[in-house]
Amino acid sequence: MKPLRMALTKGRLEKDTVALLERIGYDCEAVHNKGRKLILPVGDRLEVVLAKAADVITYVEHGVCDLGVVGKDTIMENGTSFYEVLDLGFGRCKFALAAPKGSDFFGGYASRTIATKYPNVARNYFESKAMDIRFIKIEGSVELAPLLGLSDAIVDIVETGTTLKENGLEVVETICDISARLIVNTASLKLRKAEIEELVAQMEQAKKQA
Ligand SMILES: Nc1ncnc2c1ncn2[C@@H]1O[C@H](COP(=O)(O)OP(=O)(O)OP(=O)(O)O)[C@@H](O)[C@H]1O
Numbered sequence: 544m545k546p547l548r549m550a551l552t553k554g555r556l557e558k559d560t561v562a563l564l565e566r567i568g569y570d571c572e573a574v575h576n577k578g579r580k581l582i583l584p585v586g587d588r589l590e591v592v593l594a595k596a597a598d599v600i601t602y603v604e605h606g607v608c609d610l611g612v613v614g615k616d617t618i619m620e621n622g623t624s625f626y627e628v629l630d631l632g633f634g635r636c637k638f639a640l641a642a643p644k645g646s647d648f649f650g651g652y653a654s655r656t657i658a659t660k661y662p663n664v665a666r667n668y669f670e671s672k673a674m675d676i677r678f679i680k681i682e683g684s685v686e687l688a689p690l691l692g693l694s695d696a697i698v699d700i701v702e703t704g705t706t707l708k709e710n711g712l713e714v715v716e717t718i719c720d721i722s723a724r725l726i727v728n729t730a731s732l733k734l735r736k737a738e739i740e741e742l743v744a745q746m747e748q749a750k751k752q753a
């Protein structure tokens with residue numbers, strides 16, 4: 544039988560995912576010595592694909608990967624046509640609305656501009672607030688937007704709070720908690736149910752040993 548294929552978010556989530564797989568007993572040698580290779584065998588029952596966060600979702604939704612490890616932020620922004628089966632407990636951070644320190648973001652009736660890498664999350668968050676908001680999509684270092692006068696505030700990820708602090712910004716409201724999730728293609732879960740359920744149970748167990 545061909546190995547299960549798991550898409551794994553490159554970067555911040557990579558190390559913790561590999562550590563989790565190693566606690567189960569998977570041989571992740573190929574990932575440690577990957578060079579520029581992107582599809583890597585992890586034992587003979589699993590193969591890991593390294594991808595950008597949003598692409599992990601694309602690969603799992605299209606069924607070219609059976610499973611994926613991706614942040615809840617990316618799931619909230621990019622879609623839900625898959626099963627989210629496990630909170631992996633690492634990659635913890637928060638979505639927050641942040642603004643220049645001391646600014647009264649919710650005061651007055653003037654329309655507001657929000658800069659964000661996550662326009663869908665920001666739009667959903669403001670939907671219930673009955674405010675006149677314009678959204679501007681920024682690809683990175685979103686904290687720059689209010690400093691440059693492009694926006695009144697940002698919706699972004701906050702982990703330690705250092706980036707906000709060092710740039711004179713503060714959290715106005717926390718939107719929600721974020722952590723890494725294990726996602727599964729809907730057809731794979733039916734067609735390879737036993738194998739996937741075994742892997743999910745192993746990952747759940749290994750998570751407790753972290
Ligand atoms: N401080 C943090 N900043 C950003 N993401 C974090 C942080 N802490 C944990 N994460 C999680 O790690 C995931 C991957 O983040 P990472 O910065 O590696 O890649 P990225 O933000 O998608 O983009 P890029 O590769 O362009 O930097 C995020 O989607 C989020 O779930």
Ligand SMILES: O=P(O)(O)OC[C@H]1O[C@H](OP(=O)(O)OP(=O)(O)O)[C@H](O)[C@@H]1O
Nearest residue numbers: 683684685699700701702703704705706
């Ligand atoms: O609260 P902190 O611990 O300071 O972390 C939060 C920062 O980290 C992320 O940026 P990242 O480093 O991924 O760079 P980017 O903005 O270019 O995506 C996020 O977008 C914040 O800027």
